[in-house]
Amino acid sequence: MLPLAAGLTGIAFTLRFYGVALPTTLAFAGWLTAGVVLPGLLLWRTLLGRSGWLVADVVAGAAVGYVAEVLTYVAARAAGVPLLVLAWPAGMIGASLLVPRLRKAWRGSGERAPALWSWSMLAVVGLFCLRSVRMFRSHGLGWPVSGPLDADTPFHLALIAEAKQHMPMQAPWVSGEPLVYHWFVYPEMAATSWVTGIDPLALLVRLTPLPMFAGTLLLVAVLARRIAGRWWTGPAAAVVTMLVLAPDPYGWPHPDGWFGFGPYEDGSVYRLIAWTSPTQTFGALLFAAAVLLLLGILDGAEDVEQGGSAKGRWALFVLLLAGLAGAKAPYLPLLTGALVLVVAVQLAARRGLHRPALLAAVVTGVLTVASTVLLYGGGANQSLVVEPLATMSGFATVAGTWTGYTGPGTPAAHAWVAAGITVLCWLFIWGGGLALGRRVLDAPVLLLAAIGAEGMAGVLLFGHPGGSQSYLIVSARPYLALAAVAGLAAVVGTMTWARGGLLALAAVAGTTVVLLLRTVDGTRPAGDRLGWELGRPYVVLAALAVVVVAAALIRRDGRILAVAIAMCAGFGLPTAYDQTAAVVTDTARGGWRAVPLSEQVAPDGRTSAIDRDTWNAGRWLRRHAAPGDLLATNAHCFGVTPAGGMCDNRRFALAAASGHRVLVEGWGFTNSTYERAAADGVLPWFAAFWDPARLAGNDAAFTDPGPATIGVLRDRYQVRWLVADTTAGPVGDLGAHAQERFRAGQLTVYEVT
Known part of the structure; x- marks a missing residue:
């Protein structure tokens, strides 16, 4: 226990140094323990029919707990009651206490890791935490949120906010565009935010990837x-x-x-x-747990000898595959191909048909095809x-x-x-x-x-x-x-x-x-x-x-x-x-706490992927706009586009800062953009918007405001708020047709009445 205590203390101190208050860390650790790890551990042991090495049960149980949390939250959010995610840990823990047959899941095998193993792994994890200092220094819990070239952090932040308020999810920077992406990590962070009250930004750039x-x-x-x-x-x-x-x-x-x-x-x-791709980090954890189960499936005889449950192992395997299907796209095809290779090589080596590997390949292949159709639009x-x-x-x-x-x-x-x-x-x-x-x-x-x-x-x-x-x-x-x-x-x-x-x-x-x-x-x-x-x-x-x-x-x-x-x-x-x-x-x-802005300035003068005015306006909207309110803006390009230059469509700043859907902000990382890029023969982030009529109607409300142009946004698209950015282009007299509610430098927020 001493290595664990030392590691947790060091992590808490590091997080405190980089702006995460101790009560916030404790709240996160409390939900992680009671809402993810403990119920996942109990389900892991219950379905396996036995307990194993404690560290294996805890970490693999955490992977199972994450999947159950995500699936429960998706259903709860779709039903409009996000806090129903608490039903998962409450139900699992309660059943394990009340049902006599399930109580054995509380008893471990007594097998613990050697002390030298524990201290060695503490050193490895500690080195990762030291390496994470670069992330902590360059990504703040307020403005500046991230470096000027980091389009991914606003992208992830916008999707967490989308998962907090809506299910099924859309691409919040283009209202109505289906989200064709591996998105399961965002409901996980949304669930944690609902239960603990922790700001999604703190989860994204400080807390969630660490345990994963x-x-x-x-x-x-x-x-x-x-x-x-x-x-x-x-x-x-x-x-x-x-x-x-x-x-x-x-x-x-x-x-x-x-x-x-x-x-x-x-x-x-x-x-x-590990930080800039939370989908990869989440998928890596689930995949490692699935491989651990798969090793037991491939050695089925050994599992039976140790009193394990073959059916339970298969049930856990399918559950983790379901989580992997939406966690990161490459993992299921990778596993399917590997299992096919196992079957083929065993046959070529005249070791006979490996039936468990063949069955696992079939199950994984079916889920691969299903996820490609249901989650990735055919891919x-x-x-x-x-x-x-x-x-x-x-x-x-x-x-x-x-x-x-x-x-x-x-x-x-x-x-x-x-x-x-x-x-x-x-x-x-x-x-x-x-x-x-x-x-x-x-x-x-x-x-x-x-x-x-x-x-x-x-x-x-x-x-x-x-x-x-x-x-x-x-x-x-x-x-x-x-x-x-x-x-x-x-x-x-x-x-x-x-x-x-x-x-x-x-x-x-x-x-x-x-x-x-x-x-x-x-x-x-x-x-x-x-x-x-x-x-x-x-x-x-x-x-x-x-x-x-x-x-x-x-x-x-x-x-x-x-x-x-x-x-x-x-x-x-x-x-x-x-x-x-x-x-x-x-x-x-540069100092331990933060990278000076002078070290982060992009060639076009930006100091953050989300500029200060957009951040302040977005934070105001998050407090004052209703969760279902739709925004519109005239800023569509990531960074400052030079005269005659191409628009980098990876702008997610307003959706990220406000936590709201936007009629058209950027349009990067969407399926329709990839289709347009393929048709035009350009890189996806320089593809034009696929619905020019919508974009023209959106921009007309800013350049030529009036009852007709603003009425189109209000009546056809149900836009409630206009966010005018004078750095993105000329803005007409919006104040004559909408109510000015907030001003942040070059940005003005208007409410459509």
């Missing part, structure tokens, strides 16, 4: 123990998942952008992706397309900025070199999986390898206008780490202090080699010979790895192979150090 990401790391550690049978593999897998990144012998800068991808694709979850407009090396082409396009390369070469050649470096980096990071040998044919291990292989293949073969193909490798990364650590455990055997020290020394040696290459060969730009100049340090690293592996094969000594695996992992540790050092140095320079 920490829970994912803990489940990765549990899965490692489940596969390898040794406690030390848990912390090792968590470390590989988060800290073993692509080797960086040139010391290229790693922009901490909103995807978190570098010049080569390592699928890192160590950057801001045709926003789905991935076959476009080999699209990700690498994107890296090659900015090679001059990230790598210093300015020499000749065709875009195709650039992409192939980037792809070669990428695949080599993957071997350095996850080469331990190659040491599994024939054990990779065992269904549980094969499942992990298949998930990882699909993630790697997906990022090489598919493309997407928004770069979303890279989420495939991010989603698969924990399972590649598990396969790598399982391979290391297979050749190491029992971990002793001597063997652990030897592996640590090997990792240090790998780190030293990369740092030496930076000093000797990596301090200058890549030069004018693309292949040799960019790839030379990687050739050196590969040659060193080949020599060590060859020595292991010649001497048939698994310990030497383990040294090679640890050394290759060490190649990527300087990258993780660079990431952590950047947080510390930036913070030391």
Whole structure:
């Protein structure tokens, strides 16, 4: 309990430092415990028919609790009584107390994690919290809400507000547009906001992702123990998942952008992706719990021997798949393909038809198709397309900025070199999986390898206008780490202090080699010979790895192979150090509490994705407008559009700040916009609005206000409030036809009477 207490105290102190009052943290923790974790834990144990390792029951139970909370809230919000979400924990806890058959769920197995395991995982989670400081500094609980280039935070905030007030949900920045998106995380935050009274912004940028990401790391550690049978593999897998990144012998800068991808694709979850994509973070937790269940299904005989319930396990599996269907789109197709691969490989290896894997593939496939039709509108407009090396082409396009390369070469050649470096980096990071040998044919291990292989293949073969193909490798990364650590455990055997020290020394040696290459060969730009100049340090690293592996094969000594695996992992540790050092140095320079506005100014002069006037006007509307009131605005573009320039349609600022639907604000990230972009052959965020008549009618009320133009908005669309922004264009005499209610700098709020 001491590691848990230390961790919770540290998190509470950190949150307090970044503006979250202790009562708010306690309220959040109270609902998380009583409304999510405890009832989920009870349902997990009830359906499994037994209790297991306490940490596994708690974290997997939390995943089940989240799904039950979301499904209950969606029904309660649709019925107009959002606080009926309390029926889920009250019913589960009450039934477990009153029904004799269910009371056994309160009793644990008594199996607890080793102390060293607990302290190790506390250190890993603590490092993630330290890494989150960059998010806390750049995203406030008031204005400025986020950095000037961050269109995603207003997007998420607007959807939380939509989930608080409406069900079914729409795209609130374009009234009436169906929401074709993985949206389940937003009802989760909306439910928490209703129960606790916590502002959605605090949930989004401070509270909600913390337990989800920490829970994912803990489940990765549990899965490692489940596969390898040794406690030390848990912390090792968590470390590989988060800290073993692509080797960086040139010391290229790693922009901490909103995807978190570098010049080569390592699928890192160590950057801001854990915060800027709450859908990914939520889906990762549910997926890890589903994989844990699936391992038991694939080892059905072992489950029966331990007194487990096969039917209960299947029920939990289907429940988690239902949650995954709306949590993050890539996970169900990824799992379906992996299960099909398990069945096919087992047949090819003459191990017979694996019926549980086949049944799981059928169930997952059916839910994949159902979610594609019901939640994603068929998926045709926003789905991935076959476009080999699209990700690498994107890296090659900015090679001059990230790598210093300015020499000749065709875009195709650039992409192939980037792809070669990428695949080599993957071997350095996850080469331990190659040491599994024939054990990779065992269904549980094969499942992990298949998930990882699909993630790697997906990022090489598919493309997407928004770069979303890279989420495939991010989603698969924990399972590649598990396969790598399982391979290391297979050749190491029992971990002793001597063997652990030897592996640590090997990792240090790998780190030293990369740092030496930076000093000797990596301090200058890549030069004018693309292949040799960019790839030379990687050739050196590969040659060193080949020599060590060859020595292991010649001497048939698994310990030497383990040294090679640890050394290759060490190649990527300087990258993780660079990431952590950047947080510390930036913070030391700019102050721990917030990034100065002077460091956040965009080229067009913006200091936040939501400008100050829109934020103040939106906050006023949130207090004074009824939840169902519809707004209209003349501001439609993200940022300041230059004369003659294209409008970036990713403007969600007013919908986010006010928590209300807007007739037409921006129109980005909608299905209709993707359709228009495909038809016009432009990037989705530069596509024109698909209903020009509505847009013209909207804007006419601002440029030529009168009974006729304002009457169209009032009578046809039921607009109640007009938000005029003089920076977005000329505004007529609205005050003569609507009642001025609030002024914030360049914005004026009018009520339509």
